[in-house]
Amino acid sequence: MASTTMFEGRKNNFIEETLVKDGKTIIEAYQSNPAAELGTFVQGFSGLSIYSIQLFNKESMPMLEAKELIPVEQTTIKQVLDGSIARGFDTESHGFPVVGVPFSVRGDPYALFLTLDKQTVAQEQENMPWIHAVYILVLVIGSFLILIAARYVVHPIVQLTEATKRVAKGTFDSANLPMKRRDEIGQLSVSFHEMATELAKLDHMRQDFVSSVSHEIQSPLTSISGFTKALKHKKLSEESRLRYLTIIEEESERLSRLGQNLLQLSYLQQEDHPLKVTTYRLDEQLRRVVITIEPLWTAKEIKMDIELEAITVLADQDQLDQVWINLLNNAIKFTAPNGTIRIQSMDKTQHNIVSITDSGIGIPEEELVNVFKPFHKVDKARSHSVGGNGLGLSIVKKIIDMHSGEIHVSSSLDSGTTFTVSLPRGN
Known part of the structure; x- marks a missing residue:
């Protein structure tokens, strides 16, 4: 015991x-x-x-x-x-x-x-x-x-x-995580892998963006620097001097437009950016924009074919002004003299549709998915010859997204391009 x-x-x-x-x-x-x-x-x-x-x-x-x-x-x-x-x-x-x-x-x-x-x-x-x-x-x-x-x-x-x-060190490798487990740790691993994949994409986009901005800034600066040095030579003719000054002026304006577009894109990407919505006639806005840019299309003797239904929208008028101006500027740039640009607006059951079709040089099919990316240029040589920095369509896409709308592009080489904008109907 x-x-x-x-x-x-x-x-x-x-x-x-x-x-x-x-x-x-x-x-x-x-x-x-x-x-x-x-x-x-x-x-x-x-x-x-x-x-x-x-x-x-x-x-x-x-x-x-x-x-x-x-x-x-x-x-x-x-x-x-x-x-x-x-x-x-x-x-x-x-x-x-x-x-x-x-x-x-x-x-x-x-x-x-x-x-x-x-x-x-x-x-x-x-x-x-x-x-x-x-x-x-x-x-x-x-x-x-x-x-x-x-x-x-x-x-x-x-x-x-x-x-x-x-x-945290910038290496987005998550291939060895236990993602096949069916418990909470497996779910966490899958979520972490998805996050790392998205971060890798964002980092790649950031690098491309920085590279594109650097290129867009460096190109006009090189021209300005080169022609400024040329102007120091006293033996230049008056004709050459004026030509060099004109190039410097154009490149300076190009830099200015780049800065303005970057600021606008950054402003639109702010999450708390408010829309100043009002009710107004969309068809009247389109007619006014066409008249505003008349010097551009008359200089190339382009025919404007306008077919607009009476449409009332609830939207930010200033922002949509920028959309139509950018789309029409692109259409004019890439349409040959004596070409045609057609503008249509239609009042559908759920959405208001605006389409802008040009008879220009067109866009290759493989490039269509990239046209709304910042700094993307379908043909960099031709784009440079007509000006632009590849930000216009990115700004257009962002403004349309802010209005809960959609924008689509269809095109083929040498047959023209059509941009179709769909906006929710106003109450």
């Missing part, structure tokens, strides 16, 4: 120490990867081990859905939250030791309580007569399962942490 009591005491002490050790293992596993959600992380160990686990927050409220309640006094919870390790016995249910281990996350205290799972131990007792051996076997298996669970939970989080560090 005395030896049994002594053995029971040593056994309980061994269980308590093992519980404390495994509790600290769980805490250390979480603290090495604090990005994980605490409740979900600890709950994972509860499902994979032979322990009953409960977690209390600083208000002494339980955070886990436990298989059975661990009877813990509020005073004991407060003791652990204050930083002390608690040891005791669950004498009311099955007599197994209960331990409480303190830890903190970002300054907030938590209390982790562990005891043996009653049902698991009961099953082992039914199958094996030697209960003392069962206790030891249970603790060994439990410790082994915790180590496996720690690796199962922690390893993918380590992979995510390393991928995050690579993204």
Whole structure:
């Protein structure tokens, strides 16, 4: 009898120490990867081990859905939250030791309580007569399962942490993430991979944008610098001097237009950019824009074929002015002298449709998907000869998007181009 009591005491002490050790293992596993959600992380160990686990927050409220309640006094919870390790016995249910281990996350205290799972131990007792051996076997298996669970939970989080560090340094490689898992970590990995892919695209776009801006600025600056140096020579004829000055003036204006377009595009891309909407006649706006740019199309003797239905819209009139001016300027630039530009407006059931068709040089089919990208030029040699910096259609697309509309382009080489704008009907 005395030896049994002594053995029971040593056994309980061994269980308590093992519980404390495994509790600290769980805490250390979480603290090495604090990005994980605490409740979900600890709950994972509860499902994979032979322990009953409960977690209390600083208000002494339980955070886990436990298989059975661990009877813990509020005073004991407060003791652990204050930083002390608690040891005791669950004498009311099955007599197994209960331990409480303190830890903190970002300054907030938590209390982790562990005891043996009653049902698991009961099953082992039914199958094996030697209960003392069962206790030891249970603790060994439990410790082994915790180590496996720690690796199962922690390893993918380590992979995510390393991928995050690579993204922070500008390397958007997320191919090694555990995206085939069906749990929350797998979903997080898929979301991280999608984010890294989008960031890679944005970084590529940023590099292209910087390269394009640098090219567009450097080209006129080179011309201005070269012709300015040429003007220093006193032997230039008056005709050459005027020609050089004209080129310098044109390149300066080109730089000015580039700066204005960049500012406008940046302004439109601001999320809080407000639209000053009013109700007005769209057909009258189109007629006014055609009259405004009359010197441009009459100089090339272009015929304007206008067919406009009476349409009332609710939109930002100044912004749509910019849309029609940009589209018509493009049509005039790439239409040969004595060509034709046709402007139509139609009032449909759900949308108002405006189409602008020219008889110009057209756009290759493979280029159509890129025409609205900043600085994109279908034929850079021809585009440069007629001016422009490749921002006009980007501005047009952004303004149409802000009006919840759509713009489409159809074209073929030497057969002209049609831009079709669809705007929601005003109330």
